[in-house]
Amino acid sequence: MNEAQIGTALLAWYDGHARRLPWRVPPAERRAGVLPDPYRVWLSEVMLQQTTVAAVTGYFHRFTARWPTVEALAAAEDADVMAEWAGLGYYARARNLLKCARTVTDLGGFPDKAEGLRALPGIGAYTSAAVAAIAFDRAEPVVDGNVERVMARLYDIHTPLPAAKPELTARAAALTPDKRPGDHAQAVMDLGATICTPRSPACGICPLRAPCAARAAGTQGALPKKTPKKAKPLRLGTAYVARREDGAWLLETRPASGLLGGMLGFPGTDWSEAPQPAPPLSADWRPLGAEARHTFTHFHLALQIETAVLPMEAQPARGTWVARHAFRPASLPTVMRKVHDLAQAAFTDCKWMLPQD
DNA sequence: AAGGCGTGGAG
DNA sequence: TCTCCAAGCCT
Numbered sequence: 001m002n003e004a005q006i007g008t009a010l011l012a013w014y015d016g017h018a019r020r021l022p023w024r025v026p027p028a029e030r031r032a033g034v035l036p037d038p039y040r041v042w043l044s045e046v047m048l049q050q051t052t053v054a055a056v057t058g059y060f061h062r063f064t065a066r067w068p069t070v071e072a073l074a075a076a077e078d079a080d081v082m083a084e085w086a087g088l089g090y091y092a093r094a095r096n097l098l099k100c101a102r103t104v105t106d107l108g109g110f111p112d113k114a115e116g117l118r119a120l121p122g123i124g125a126y127t128s129a130a131v132a133a134i135a136f137d138r139a140e141p142v143v144d145g146n147v148e149r150v151m152a153r154l155y156d157i158h159t160p161l162p163a164a165k166p167e168l169t170a171r172a173a174a175l176t177p178d179k180r181p182g183d184h185a186q187a188v189m190d191l192g193a194t195i196c197t198p199r200s201p202a203c204g205i206c207p208l209r210a211p212c213a214a215r216a217a218g219t220q221g222a223l224p225k226k227t228p229k230k231a232k233p234l235r236l237g238t239a240y241v242a243r244r245e246d247g248a249w250l251l252e253t254r255p256a257s258g259l260l261g262g263m264l265g266f267p268g269t270d271w272s273e274a275p276q277p278a279p280p281l282s283a284d285w286r287p288l289g290a291e292a293r294h295t296f297t298h299f300h301l302a303l304q305i306e307t308a309v310l311p312m313e314a315q316p317a318r319g320t321w322v323a324r325h326a327f328r329p330a331s332l333p334t335v336m337r338k339v340h341d342l343a344q345a346a347f348t349d350c351k352w353m354l355p356q357d
Numbered sequence: 358a359a360g361g362c363g364t365g366g367a368g
Numbered sequence: 369t370c371t372c373c374a375a376g377c378c379t
Contacts, residue, residue, distance in 0.1 A: 048375040055365065089363030124377045144375045189375060198373070259362070297362050334364060
């Protein structure tokens, strides 16, 4: 099979097996000339960076319900967008999402070619190609983790990632058709997500089993090869959870860059091998029996938790008091929500000290 | 250019 | 429990 025939087989398979996704226009409609809203394509693509469809779906619905257009999103408060993103991870995406929405609004709309999209914050090689292909039907090579895996197997490429990336991109580009490039891009990704999966690919029902070189060689289970990752060190820290007598919580907005940048959290020590105590104010701090354990991209964290109840006149050196009914734990990043859940259980036993919900 | 940057689910 | 990994980007 040559490249044109592979592309045809892929599109035929996609016409019958495309996943139905909230941000997608199905192939039958696209063939009739209907293209999706670039705002929804862009929003979904940013959310899907290193993130599963299952995790994204709820966030996508909440974002589009609250901010139906890029102009609406551009007008949002930073803190509202960060709170709505809480729990999805990689928070630089949310910061760049707002910057990008404001730039696009100033431009009067999304650029309709990959080059213009690529210049926007949070839009790299993959996302620019994906939005250009899916929202504007531009013939751009769309190369994500799925495409890398499909190409590595289809052509039995044993060079480990990321060194293999240029070769895999070249293969994907050679396969990209001039007709229906948006559906083609989504077809390769759907194939990777549903058939050509990382573990135990379903070669028996794959539309590309005939031309697949790895299938012929029996190497599909070992591809793509990847260079081994470094081990994650363990870091330690302490979070301070203070309640005021009226039930208010002491919270702070983290610095705008770096880990959990711009997100809400409890004041605490740094996270390191030997953190120094750093209570946000002087109080009768009580250690909580349990610790919060969490794993980030590049380290494990074991977080001690100290709790205290403060009088109304207490003036913290760090953070601000957030009224009991104004505080939504869902607006915290996951590690902080774990701290909250553990501390909340302890405060529930303080019926004589705090108002209860 | 290698490392920082989250999270939840699967095996 | 632990490792891997999912539609990457930025510096």
